[in-house]
Amino acid sequence: MFDFEEQPRDPPWRDLCALSTKQKLEETLCSGSLWNKAFVIACVIAVSLDPLFFYIPIINEEEKCLGIDKELKTIALILRSLTDVMFIVHIIYHICKAILAAGKEYKRENTELGLDWDCSKVPIDEIIPFAKLVAWKLAWLPTLTSLLAVLPMPQLLVVLVFYKMRGHGYLEHRKILNVLLFTQYLPRIYQIYLSSQKLRQTAEIWAKAVFNFFLYILASHVIGAFWYFFSIQRETSCWHRACDKNSTDPIRCISTLWCDSKITTARNATFLNQFCTVIVEANTTAPFDYGMFLDSLKNGITGDIHFATKLSYCFWWGLRNLSNFGTNLQASTYVWETCFAVFISIIGLLLFLYLIGNLQTFMSMETQRWEEIRKKIQLKEKDIEGWMDRYELPNDIKKEIRRNIKQKLEENKDADLENLFSILPTYTKTCLKRFLCMKILRKVPKLERMDGKALKMMCDYLKPVMYDESTVVFQMGDPLHSILFITEGTILTYKTTCNDSHHGAAENVTSGISASPLLGNLDKGDFYGAEELIKWASQTEVNLAEVPLSTLNVKCDSKVEGFALTAKDLIRVASECEYCWKLGINNNIRVAGRNQTTANARNVQQKPGVTPQY
Secondary structure, eight states: OOOOOSSOOOOTTSOSSOSOHHHHHHHHHTOHHHHHHHHHHHHHHHHHHGGGGGGSEEEETTTTEEEEOHHHHHHHHHHHHHHHHHHHHHHHHHHHHHHHHHHHHHHHHOTTSOTTOOGGGOOGGGHHHHHHHHHHHSOHHHHHHHHHHTSOHHIIIIIIIHHHOOSTTHHHHHHHHHHHHHHTHHHHHHHHHHHHHHHHHHSOHHHHHHHHHHHHHHHHHHHHHHHHHHHHHHHHHHHHHHHHHHOSSHHHHHHTSBTTOSOOTTOOHHHHHHHSOSOOOTTOOOSSOOGGGHHHHHTTTTSSOOHHHHHHHHHHHHHHHHHTTTTTOOOOSOHHHHHHHHHHHHHHHHHHHHHHHHHHHHHHHHHHHHHHHHHHHHHHHHHHHHHHHHTTOOHHHHHHHHHHHHHHHHHOTTOOSSSHHHHSOHHHHHHHHHHHHHHHHHHSGGGTTOOHHHHHHHHHHOEEEEEOTTOEEEOTTSBOOEEEEEEESOEEEEOOSSSSHHHHHHHHHHHTOOOSSEEEEEOTTOEESHHHHHHHHTSSSOOGGGOOBOSSEEEESSOEEEEEEEHHHHHHHHHHTHHHHHHHHHHHHHHHHHHHHHHHHHHHHTSTTOOOOO
16 A cells, blocks of 8 residues: 655664765755755845945034944944855855766766766866856856845945045935945845745745745835935935035035044034024924935934934834835925835835735635645545554554644645655654564564564664565575565465576566465565574674575565565674674574473373483
């Protein structure tokens, strides 16, 4: 019924993989799924950290000058550098992946290369063709977007360029800077999109919903940071206009608008307060229309206040206006401010539709998935229950198997329930193998006196097998590489009459003619090859090339389920439990010898006139 896996699971106390620690670490780090998840997280963190640069400029309302938050500047630069490392590693990852793929193709085309060949051994005259092959294998789109994403745009534009833009060209230069700041987000957002597409194929439903909701929160954070940065620019724009139109010395007036300026004698805070005030009386027209940025300036958010207060307020502003699609924004007639308001409305609407649409899709998919799981369990429940009853499994193991089946179907609704052992965890497999095979192992004469530790280890090394009807499991004269323990079905054992046993057995199987003479059959609870292999494994020196030969042909009379213990694993058990193994074998030999002596004495006593000799 169940198509059992062909390879055994290693016992719990052994390393589950024969690879070295270095190899396992390399495989883990090169895992596409793991790397993709890590890179998605890195992209999200990078987009979350970039807005910190927008909070670096601060306004000193008393001096009416533009300053800088030096502590935040240092923190933002360090964090941005750390995230850039991830993008650089991502670029290297794609290049190395392309080199490995090119190396495999190059090796496939040049069959004379040895097994130890690697890409570092490419001949000098073949370097250019090999480089072209690497370029052909390289994933250019993610590599280029990573290159664009790692460009230090915020560091240069906000930390350096923004504070160098002084004089009459400030307003025009500022527009170019804002466009560049917007565009620097595009490659990072695109990286999130590319990686999240792969993530959605493997992540669970709740993880997808949380990820989409987090994108909404992230957008609010970014919009709030832009709003703060534009508020700073809007007030400095008012200062520039005031100096141009109302100052007797505009150039000297503009040069004092930076707090680090050495010229402070011409700074006139009263003059700027008059033309750039944010507090006006009712029914009075403000000298300068700040539009949607008035709220931040009134509440002193652009000043040198606690950063947590500043960040939370700007985040709330972004979330509120994204949620209501910017309907409450009171923008001025300034064109770029209106564009920003339109952008907020469009982004809010798109994110809302995207979030709600995905949530509906996920809910529908989840409902459909649970329905498919329920139907699949109902369909297979009778077969699974029949299988468990047939083996007379205890209730605790039955309960554990049912729970594991349900859990596996929740993880993957297309899980193969025909292959039951493939979906059970190691612990459950161990319990099941010990329950099914411990009694059969005790039937083996040479294992009757064996210690329980060795028997348990033998059970843990067993691998489940299944054979169709008429399958020849062992042929007479072939090496006996494993012991077969039968848990379901019937097996015929016979010898061939042909001198060439291997050839005769093959002819009998292919022609469908039963070989003769028939010696017997093996049923549920029986075994084959145990005595020969145990005797062989108990020798002082054991060689895998000298395993015993099968003395019979073994052919399935029906569908057979069972477990196999390979000769290699039997040697491992004998070596790892050497003391217990030798003690059990010797005890069995002594008991067998004592029984034989007693039987001989009885036979002698039954003969008249004969005195037994001891």
